[in-house]
Amino acid sequence: MDLSTLKEQAQSLLTTEPHLRIKNVADKLGVSERDLVQAECCGVRSVFLGTQFREIFRRLGELGHVMALTRNPWCVHEKQGNYEKISVGKAPVGLVLGADIDLRLFLSNWQTVWAVSQDSRHSIQFFDKAGVAIHKVYLTEKTNNEAFHQLIADFTSSELVPPLEDITVHHQYTSQAPSELRDEWLSMQDTHDFFPLLQKWNIHRLTALASAGNDLAQKLENPTSIIEKILTHTANTRLPIMCFVGNPHLIQIHTGPIQKLLRTGPWFNVLDPTFNLHLNTNDIASAWVVNKPSQDGWVTSLELYEKGGEMIAQFFGARKPGNPELPEWRQLMLSICSKPLKSD
Template identity: 50%
Template structure:
């Protein structure tokens, strides 16, 4: 099936916007059988300038912008964080932004298309992967350094837009059941750092959810569907600082700190704080798990939410830094969600 021409995509998008003006671009792309990157490149309801250079060069220069809003999302969770890009390291295939407000892990292997976008008067920088899916967006705010933003766009502006050629995502080869559950559990119990968990999954060629199901209820147990709302409500009531991780193929975005204002809007449960917003589609959550991992700093406990397809939607931890033990009040909160005791 041939890709839609720019003119036909613009025409169909204009009609869809007229018929359903509240649809966001991600939803319009799905309706039109296109990708979000294709709609941006074709100036469907917006104007865009392609950015030249590789992802590492562009990300390395973001610190000049001053305060902005950083947005990363997957199908069922949107993570928005206000702050500045500081502590940037972006020279290899994996980068980090390690500031007090904006905290990111960047996996550049999937990044491909980059644009400066103006939509309804709002300016942003938008980064897309090889499949045309949005990896990360940066929005200009009233606190952003305007001249620095304009100079940044001018510096990286491409002479012409590259053609968007969609590359299908190749799923990792992994099983939902480990071949040796006892060996997996033994390896899990020997972990020294939470970052080694992904390496363990690759070693055993098992999906994340498959590992949780096989590990034993003292290490991973399913909890009630309302656990995330109960957790966030209790954290807000007690000013308990938490960590919230939302990821897609190209990025992990992290918030560390308390949450205050909580609001449900239809299927979405929201955190609506001044510097941090989370929008979580709880109707898409097929299972919720309390997960416990050993580290050199003691046990670390998380609440993890998964979709029906087994994709990780969002993770929550108690706020901590390497070298620090887990906050006792956080572990007590997750124990209150758990029907069975956790490993200790």
């Protein structure tokens, strides 16, 4: 479909459904969000910044105070702050370890970057090879606008926009967890050892949780009410948490207390000054309390999954390596478990 035809179709759709967001328009038209940005649909004005995503990302700190947005189909995570301690090189994995903006990057399928203006909001947006939005960086009232315009000037590209690719990965996991899984789980020294363990045995994360034993992973009843209960409790008690939301290319993390909660239809929202979370609770198919050993003691998380087995979001008590888990968080996780968790 050529860009002018796409723009006409998008405008026709918005005439009948004027409140649709650009991602919803893309889904309804069966195109990528990048297609709509390139065609300048939905009130968008865009500038193609090329494919030097690493170089552009390393300069995000120049913008000063911004809002970082990462989403998956079921949850949106928005965090205000500065990009600090950016480590993005030639390696396929990168980091941002700022006081407020905390990211884990998986760069293998990143591709294009665009400067986007829509409804007086300005942003830098990163897309994967399939045209799916990975990460968006929005200007705020405190942003260095001169640095933003300089970034656009330095990277505005006349090269052809690369064609979209199908990067869908169809995993063929083993159907059962091995008998050794539990022993290797119990021997972990760091919570980050868990993903390599799944890779070693080629098992889906949910298969591992279901096979480990109730003292290591428990599936909870009524997941929608559970997550609302947990977030309400942490807000009321000012218990600091960590909230991880990601997609295949990037994980964004909030660390700290939350305060203002609001339900809007299926969406349960955190609406704090520097952190917003929008969670579609209708999409939660299961919730698990997961218990992992580490050098700092046991670490528990609350994990939410959609019906296809993809993780929606993950919650911990706030902690840093070298520090034990917050006792208040541990007690909160124990309170929603029907059976004891391993603690020796």
